[in-house]
Amino acid sequence: MQQRLHAIRHRHLFRQLSPLSHGSTPWISVDGHKLLNLSSNNYLGFADHPHLKQAASAAIEQYGCGTGSSRLIAGSTFLHQQLEARLAAFKGHEQALLFTSGYQANVGIIAALAGPRDIILSDELNHASLIDGCRLSGAQSRTYAHCSLIALQQQLEECSTSGQRGLTFVVTDSVFSMDGDLAPLAEIAALCERYQAFLIVDEAHASGCLGPAGRGLVAQLPQSAHENILTISTLSKAFGSIGAFMSGTTLMKDFLINVARPFIFTTSLPPADLAASLAALDLLEEDPDLPGRLQQKAAFFRTSLQQLGFDTLASATHIIPLLIGDAERTMHMAAHLREEGLYAVAIRPPTVPMGASRLRFSLMASHTDEDLFFALDIIKKVGSQMGLV
Ligand SMILES: *Cc1c(COP(=O)(O)O)cnc(C)c1O
DSSP: HHHHHHHHHHOOOOOOOOOOOOOSEEEETTTTTTEEEEOOTTTTTTTTOOHHHHHHHHHHHHHOOOOOOOSSTTOHHHHHHHHHHHHHHHHHHHHEEESSSHHHHHHHHHHHOOTTTTTEEEEEOOOOOHHHHHHHHHHHHEEESOOOOOHHHHHHHHHEEEEEEEOOOEESSBBEEEEEEEOOOHHHHHHHHHHEEEEEEOTTTTTTSGGGGOSGGGGOOGGGGGGGGEEEEEEETSSSSEEEEEEOHHHHHHHHHHHHEEEEEEEEOHHHHHHHHHHHHHHHHTTTTTTHHHHHHHHHHHHOOOOOTTOOTTOOEEEEEEEEEEHHHHHHHHHHHHHHEEEEEEEEEETTTTTOOEEEEEEETOHHHHHHHHHHHHHHHHHHTOOOO
């Protein structure tokens, strides 16, 4: 342990936990200092919304704190059923199936579907939980260049002519978690149809934030494409609590209930979180323009950073990287920003590739215009002090 930690420290990659007063509010306090929080995935500001808090408290009063067992034993309640029906309707899919976290959903679903005879083609910037699912499945997994349709097509072509007998899967995030850019989903879905590959899409950062009324990016595809797409979304980001769900066909749901081990062998989501997610759906339905307002704020913030001369990569969403490259300099910048009142965490390898260290800003609908001006002023000042712009 000591040797490995020493090596990690030496490369400026040592990580530590720092306890915050709140994680999810626009302003947080750390050691008595007020900081503007640009690192939370609480994109819609729902995590501390009065409607969610009230719904969660009421559910605890009525049903208690835990369910006491897995879904297939005694832990499947009317609340689970009700939330699944609402989520399926929200996504425009036949069915939804809850998981206890996005990580578990991704690992469990991929390992349930794919096996040693199969091939999985995976975007090189996919989330770690998708990668772990590919590993656990025992399938042959191959990465393709980030968002490259040419590379993907080439690999699909190889699979179809190599005489392999198994199935082919394509796995991608719809919004990439550290770059904030979008997968070309319509084109990927068309390629999958042409080569008879099954498509798995992770909408962790899109559900609640993008697409029609926040329904995500798969919802923009023609209905005919949906038969062969399995969508995974989290309830831990825009939805403000915890948990995840797959949405798709009845066949997919029946299959996963019977085969996905992280569904079968874990305790089901507790009442408070189910009620919070139902309340989040209410809020989204009452205010379908909220995701659009988040994107407007993000566009303003991103354009302003670009005008200052910063590199925001191909971000097109509320996730906005500021590329620095070197891990040590990225840590320096994060520390300076923090001294000035801005909480923006440095993202380093292995979360991002070597030489691609960055700050990752994530905007929330609850950030005010003043908050964003405050942040831009500080970023400009620190960036020019460090000679970045
Ligand atoms: C956060 C995230 C997950 C994991 O979701 P949790 O609910 O936090 O376990 C999965 N996929 C992507 C793309 C994510 O960003």
